[in-house]
Amino acid sequence: xxxxxxxxxxxxxxxxxxxxxxxxxxxxxxxxxxxxxxxxxxxxxxxxxxxxxxxxxxxxxxxxxxxxxxxxxxxxxxxxxxxxxxxxxxxxxxxxxxxxxxxxxxxxxxxxxxxxxxxxxxxxxxxxxxxxxxxxxxxxxxxxxxxxxxxxxxxxxxxxxxxxxxxxxxxxxxxxxxxxxxxxxxxxxxxxxxxxxxxxxxxxxxxxxxxxxxxxxxxxxxxxxxxxxxxxxxxxxxxxxxxxxxxxxxxxxxxxxxxxxxxxxxxxxxxxxxxxxxxxxxxxxxxxxxxxxxxxxxxxxxxxxxxxxxxxxxxxxxxxxxxxxxxxxxxxxxxxxxxxxxxxxxxxxxxxxxxxxxxxxxxxxxxxxxxxxxxxxxxxxxxxxxxxxxxxxxxxxxxxxxxxxxxxxxxxxxxxxxxxxxxxxxxxxxxxxxxxxxxxxxxxxxxxxxxxxxxxxxxxxxxxxxxxxxxxxxxxxxxxxxxxxxxxxxxxxxxxxxxxxxxxxxxxxxxxxxxxxxxxxx
Amino acid sequence: xxxxxxxxxxxxxxxxxxxxxxxxxxxxxxxxxxxxxxxxxxxxxxxxxxxxxxxxxxxxxxxxxxxxxxxxxxxxxxxxxxx
Numbered sequence: 001x002x003x004x005x006x007x008x009x010x011x012x013x014x015x016x017x018x019x020x021x022x023x024x025x026x027x028x029x030x031x032x033x034x035x036x037x038x039x040x041x042x043x044x045x046x047x048x049x050x051x052x053x054x055x056x057x058x059x060x061x062x063x064x065x066x067x068x069x070x071x072x073x074x075x076x077x078x079x080x081x082x083x084x085x086x087x088x089x090x091x092x093x094x095x096x097x098x099x100x101x102x103x104x105x106x107x108x109x110x111x112x113x114x115x116x117x118x119x120x121x122x123x124x125x126x127x128x129x130x131x132x133x134x135x136x137x138x139x140x141x142x143x144x145x146x147x148x149x150x151x152x153x154x155x156x157x158x159x160x161x162x163x164x165x166x167x168x169x170x171x172x173x174x175x176x177x178x179x180x181x182x183x184x185x186x187x188x189x190x191x192x193x194x195x196x197x198x199x200x201x202x203x204x205x206x207x208x209x210x211x212x213x214x215x216x217x218x219x220x221x222x223x224x225x226x227x228x229x230x231x232x233x234x235x236x237x238x239x240x241x242x243x244x245x246x247x248x249x250x251x252x253x254x255x256x257x258x259x260x261x262x263x264x265x266x267x268x269x270x271x272x273x274x275x276x277x278x279x280x281x282x283x284x285x286x287x288x289x290x291x292x293x294x295x296x297x298x299x300x301x302x303x304x305x306x307x308x309x310x311x312x313x314x315x316x317x318x319x320x321x322x323x324x325x326x327x328x329x330x331x332x333x334x335x336x337x338x339x340x341x342x343x344x345x346x347x348x349x350x351x352x353x354x355x356x357x358x359x360x361x362x363x364x365x366x367x368x369x370x371x372x373x374x375x376x377x378x379x380x381x382x383x384x385x386x387x388x389x390x391x392x393x394x395x396x397x398x399x400x401x402x403x404x405x406x407x408x409x410x411x412x413x414x415x416x417x418x419x420x421x422x423x424x425x426x427x428x429x430x431x432x433x434x435x436x437x438x439x440x441x442x443x444x445x446x447x448x449x450x451x452x453x454x455x456x457x458x459x460x461x462x463x464x465x466x467x468x469x470x471x472x473x474x475x476x477x478x479x480x481x482x483x484x485x486x487x488x489x490x491x492x493x494x495x496x497x498x499x500x501x502x503x504x505x506x507x508x509x510x511x512x513x514x515x516x517x518x519x520x521x522x
Numbered sequence: 523x524x525x526x527x528x529x530x531x532x533x534x535x536x537x538x539x540x541x542x543x544x545x546x547x548x549x550x551x552x553x554x555x556x557x558x559x560x561x562x563x564x565x566x567x568x569x570x571x572x573x574x575x576x577x578x579x580x581x582x583x584x585x586x587x588x589x590x591x592x593x594x595x596x597x598x599x600x601x602x603x604x605x
Contacts, residue, residue: 241585241586242582244562245562245566245582245585246566247582247585248582248583248585270563270566274566478543478544478547479540479542479543479547480540480543480547480548480552480557480559481547483557483558483559484553484557484558486558487556487557487558492558492561493561495558495561
């Protein structure tokens, strides 16, 4: 098959299924393929008229909405890479991200504008801002484009960009160990090779209705958006508030006749516990996909007992590769099973190997670090050549293997089993959390002299994060003050569960923080 | 009755989510959700507690910061349901 860029899939689908519903924002509205194609053409032309050129980056700073989906394709069509930020994260973090990759423009909701500009470094170049009123089923974006047409010169129509396979399509920022988020650069080929694997594996149809549960800055969204809109299917947007409330989400999945569900396991566990699933009709649901963290078998068993009809897949992969292994869970889940399911076999567009600390292949069955190569693997981290170089193992055939940092074993049937991490990254609600980023945020508090954060497995929380602190002052901040400080400086999923004050933190003989000792104390 | 709701909410939050905190630090206006004290699962637990303790039922759309972000808001909402 000849190569087409990531947005080419949507362009073709809009030609094949113009009257199909492309995106639904429940309670707010929907848009057809033909309408979305027209809207994204207009945005493409306007962005180009505002000076965006192929190779540029353009930020998206808004609630998950039809407008945001249109922004993604408008940006891709004009040849730029889209950079979605979390509208719920502190403005200072988003300002850092958008300055870091030097966005040429930002498509954003006007309510975020003043806070973002307050946090903008006066020395940094100012991006062009295409401001829309509260994102709502595409109407706000139409209004913004109409306004631009009347105030500025008309935007001449241009061709869709013919982006090369290695051109960047999107940059997704993840937690960085040094305290600053880092931008994972993904190319058009990274996107299309993964989308094509999804096509082959899940056989989507135009009648399908995909959930869009993950936020757009999260790599799970790549499957939702780009696979659904390749196949003429409908993408059903699930807002953040509804998405984390099982009592609201359970009826919505049924009413919207979702047929392909994809999310982190944590919300599926909540649905199994609090969703009262027997009260609703899930006959449309044919695939349940989950990724991002380990799904506790207890909750997976309960979910599959309540909803036995769909097929269940455990997908695995870091943002740097997106999904690289997958495992179909055969039902029923045995009553005596306690260990989590394997992460599965390698996806067909990639290759995996398991290596020791020196980068040598280990015998099958031995523990080692999982490394991945192939067209799905990222181009690198934005502006971080050293971290990029460290992320890859280059073998004697000059092939680049991304080192996941995940320790696995490979069974005789080629299924991999996840054992743990090599470093200080943990997963919470599917999000990557670098403990170092939490420490860096805590150090921003003038009251804190030392901060060290450890994570331990926890039966109810999945992972429990404990922060050990020492203070400069005799009277240290209260727990409420600490949590509020964290809420202002970190995404909510990074806030520690427990804060413990010490006179001083324990040190090793080389005067480093003694994390082993802290884990015993936590 | 009014004090009962506030006291019960505060006692529950202190015991479940703020172990060791000085009770005086938790005021009627302390932001609970936007202040990082209640995450989504903690909010669910609080609502289940309120439903059981006061015999009220919450609508799904009420489970957001607009209605539950402070003890004062929660008190108002619960009392309106009990009326």
